[in-house]
Amino acid sequence: MELITAKTAGFCFGVKRAVEQVYAQIGAGDGPIYTYGPIIHNQEVVKELEAQGVHVLAEDHLEEEEGRGRVIIRSHGVSRSVQERLAKQGYEILDATCPFVKKIHRIVSEKSAEGYKVLVAGNPDHPEVKGIIGWCSGPVRVITEPEDIEKLPDDFRSKVCVVAQTTFNYNKFKLLLAKLEKILYDRIVFNSICNATQERQVEARQVASGVDCMLVVGDQHSSNTQKLYEICLQECANTHFIETVRDLDALWFENAKRVGITAGASTPHKIIEEVQTYVREF
Ligand code: SF4
DSSP: OEEEEOTTOSOOHHHHHHHHHHHHHTTSSSSOEEEESOSSSOHHHHHHHHHTTEEEEOGGGGGGSOOOSEEEEOTTOOOHHHHHHHHHTTOEEEEOOOHHHHHHHHHHHHHHHTTOEEEEESOTTSHHHHHHHTTOSSOEEEEOSHHHHHTSOGGGGEEEEEEEOTTSOHHHHHHHHHHHHHHOEEEEEOOOOOHHHHHHHHHHHHHHTTOSEEEEESOTTOHHHHHHHHHHHHHOSSEEEESSGGGOOGGGGTTOSEEEEEEOTTOOHHHHHHHHHHHHHO
8 A cells, every 4th residue: 555645744834833932941941831722733732731731821711810930822823912911910921923923913913003904814713813803903804705705894895904814725715805806996915825734735635636545634623634624525535534543444445555644734743653654554
């Protein structure tokens, strides 16, 4: 059986940078270490960090927490108000927001100040999108599907700045822009979709189109892994979304001559290697 692992599988630059920042804090400095929400969408890694004294600061209960120790802001970033609240409560803030997300914060902050309304193409429930919204000082709306454009208020027809969640599907973004073009005048568009996401999606499609079984490895709560799964499923009906090697089912490989593997941006290399070993030994 031939095994093809996507080169882009696993941690992206921003996640790697954030995770490394957390590990660098272990054993250094005084006081407890927190991450603002789970550092990545991977329960295995979060559990491992907890065992080493890195606690997850509950986003919903921030006002109940005492401000002591260091808090690491994850790659998704946070809103301006969360950052200010953490500082006011006395936490030492270590900002591991991905520079690509930081750039979106800067854009929406500047454009809002110039009087632009902001449209964010993305998932309104995703922490990155909540963070982006929190850097807008004026009107802001999130759009996910083309139908959402029809529901926009009239004042969103002109002087609009469009950005995208970094992990938003590129083809969907193009679809939204094509529809927006017809109704918006005086608009500025920033394609803020991260290259890492695009490259991973393009390669996942390519690998999935040439295999008999495709494995997408990542946490069930990771939106970028979910998107990879959707893309791969379009190319290979025998595509499976797994969290760890424990989710594998031997039946999937019975008649497979070629097996492909890709993984989301928050999947540690160790987990990918375990899956590779299982498949190779099958
Ligand atoms: S996907 Fe891109 S924007 Fe998001 S954390 Fe990774 S490198 Fe940064």
